[in-house]
Amino acid sequence: MTNVLSDYQHSIKLNPLLTREQEIALAKKIKDGDVEAKQKMIESNYRLVINLAKKYYQNNKNLDFSELLSESQMGLIKAVDRFDHEKGFKFSTYACWWIKQAIMAYINESSCLIKTPNNNKSIYIKAKKIRKEYLEKFGYIPNNNEIADILCISPTTLNNVENTYVQVSSMDEQKTNGGTSQNKTRALAELVPDESNTNSEEIMIQSELRKLLIDSLKLLTPREEKILRLRFGLYTDEDDIQNFPITLSELIELQNR
Amino acid sequence: MSVLRNNKRKNVVVVKEGGLSYNEISDLMTKSGDKMNHNNVRAIMVKSFMKIADNIGRNMGVYHDQSKLLQIAISSDFQESVIEIITDELKKGK
Numbered sequence: 001m002t003n004v005l006s007d008y009q010h011s012i013k014l015n016p017l018l019t020r021e022q023e024i025a026l027a028k029k030i031k032d033g034d035v036e037a038k039q040k041m042i043e044s045n046y047r048l049v050i051n052l053a054k055k056y057y058q059n060n061k062n063l064d065f066s067e068l069l070s071e072s073q074m075g076l077i078k079a080v081d082r083f084d085h086e087k088g089f090k091f092s093t094y095a096c097w098w099i100k101q102a103i104m105a106y107i108n109e110s111s112c113l114i115k116t117p118n119n120n121k122s123i124y125i126k127a128k129k130i131r132k133e134y135l136e137k138f139g140y141i142p143n144n145n146e147i148a149d150i151l152c153i154s155p156t157t158l159n160n161v162e163n164t165y166v167q168v169s170s171m172d173e174q175k176t177n178g179g180t181s182q183n184k185t186r187a188l189a190e191l192v193p194d195e196s197n198t199n200s201e202e203i204m205i206q207s208e209l210r211k212l213l214i215d216s217l218k219l220l221t222p223r224e225e226k227i228l229r230l231r232f233g234l235y236t237d238e239d240d241i242q243n244f245p246i247t248l249s250e251l252i253e254l255q256n257r
Numbered sequence: 258m259s260v261l262r263n264n265k266r267k268n269v270v271v272v273k274e275g276g277l278s279y280n281e282i283s284d285l286m287t288k289s290g291d292k293m294n295h296n297n298v299r300a301i302m303v304k305s306f307m308k309i310a311d312n313i314g315r316n317m318g319v320y321h322d323q324s325k326l327l328q329i330a331i332s333s334d335f336q337e338s339v340i341e342i343i344t345d346e347l348k349k350g351k
Contacts, residue, residue, distance in 0.1 A: 209313070210342055212312070212313050212316050212317075213309065213313060213339060213342050213343075214342075214346060215312070215316075216308065216309040216312035216313055217309065217343065219308050219309075219312055220305050220308060220309075223291065223301065224301055224302075224304065224305040224308075225305075226286075227282060227286070227298055227301050227302055227305070228302060228305055230276070230277050230281075230282045230285065231276055231277060231279075231282060231298075231302055232276045232340045232343075232344075233276035233277070234340070234343055234344060234347060
């Protein structure tokens with residue numbers, strides 16, 4: 001981060017903040033097509049770019065700071081092109097929104113693997129904010145219909161937007177495994193267990209146990225077997241008097257007792 | 258006739274539908290010529306489970322004493338798993 005900033009700091013030193021009069025003069029020159037004036041205006045506002053980029057970087061540490069800076073700079077250039085001094089605003093007031101817009105577009109693009117329209121992201125953020133505010137103020141979370149009413153959009157749109165922002169991970173994404181330093185990162189695909197393929201050793205042990213149990217049942221005397229069958233209602237045939245000395249009619253009779 | 262119980266207590270085997278109580282079994286066995294009371298029925302049942310537990314243990318190289326075998330035999334988990342496997346086998350045989 002410091003390396004990236006040092007380049008900017010050099011031009012910041014060379015270009016002190018502009019006064020209101022200087023800003024207007026430069027804006028007029030830019031309107032006439034003066035490239036040098038445009039360059040001067042851009043370089044004089046690097047402070048704003050760095051400040052805003054830093055602010056957004058705090059909440060999105062996974063992003064590349066130099067990329068964030070370049071995107072912010074693109075926003076600044078757009079602001080310089082479109083600035084109209086006749087409206088009476090300071091340049092920084094106007095540029096601030098363009099820079100923020102550029103940063104938000106970049107964050108939206110890089111935070112999710114699926115590219116979504118920028119306004120969807122803003123709806124998602126607003127809905128999240130409303131939920132948080134309601135929870136703090138009234139102690140409950142409003143449902144999607146209520147939020148859609150507040151945002152003046154249809155509940156279907158809100159549902160669609162929220163379904164878009166599910167957490168998506170790439171199977172090739174490197175994850176730390178907490179092992180030795182050599183074996184620290186592994187692709188996510190390597191860490192996900194395949195549940196469809198059960199452990200063959202487990203299956204073998206289970207079938208072995210099953211066999212053992214069936215063999216053990218042969219040790220029971222006919223009397224013991226009869227009692228077990230009667231106790232747990234184990235029978236293959238209703239009229240199998242030999243193994244299950246009770247017919248269906250007797251069973252009904254017992255139930256009616 | 259024993260009925261399905263809402264088993265909230267631990268260590269109690271839920272007798273499935275179609276199973277009989279100790280008293281009902283003793284009545285039936287007495288009628289068929291083998292005189293016994295409900296206590297005998299329970300003792301025979303526990304003995305059967307002890308036999309099964311002992312045989313499984315021996316085949317796996319584990320030798321339990323009588324008190325340990327009794328503990329295994331009366332445990333609901335053991336009884337339920339044995340019955341589940343027998344039921345499965347009977348279904349397969351059908």
